[in-house]
Amino acid sequence: MERHNLKEHRTTSFWMNGVDEEVIFWNYAPALEMDITIARELVQHRLAYTHGKSVYALIDVTNLKATTKEARDFMNSRDGGLKGLLGGAFLSNNVVATLLVNLYLKVNSPAIPARFFTNRQEALNWLLKIKAEDYVSKQ
Numbered sequence: 001m002e003r004h005n006l007k008e009h010r011t012t013s014f015w016m017n018g019v020d021e022e023v024i025f026w027n028y029a030p031a032l033e034m035d036i037t038i039a040r041e042l043v044q045h046r047l048a049y050t051h052g053k054s055v056y057a058l059i060d061v062t063n064l065k066a067t068t069k070e071a072r073d074f075m076n077s078r079d080g081g082l083k084g085l086l087g088g089a090f091l092s093n094n095v096v097a098t099l100l101v102n103l104y105l106k107v108n109s110p111a112i113p114a115r116f117f118t119n120r121q122e123a124l125n126w127l128l129k130i131k132a133e134d135y136v137s138k139q
């Protein structure tokens with residue numbers, strides 16, 4: 001997949017695929033242990049990258065090793081991690097990350113459409129589908 005406008009940070013990398021500028025992709029740094037400081041930094045970098053524009057996100061959580069409750073709560077808040085997101089597809093085939101994300105989705109019920117996938121293309125197809133449904137519903 002083409003990585004258009006790749007931006008790398010200490011904790012994550014962001015890019016768009018060059019085809020759909022409303023879908024952002026991101027990967028976490030290897031063995032990332034997310035605390036509240038890292039969570040805030042990640043959101044700040046994402047918002048700067050998208051220039052505050054609301055987007056759909058495909059988040060590869062394969063490298064996520066652990067996350068604190070404070071970081072999880074922040075990432076699930078409208079003024080925190082959900083700010084500027086219209087929908088989120090989580091991607092991983094790592095057992096630990098899969099457990100973390102599935103627990104997060106089950107317990108927190110995000111305020112935006114969110115699903116877990118093990119296949120990148122299926123995740124992207126789902127994001128494009130909800131994007132199209134959002135577009136139709138706004139007409």
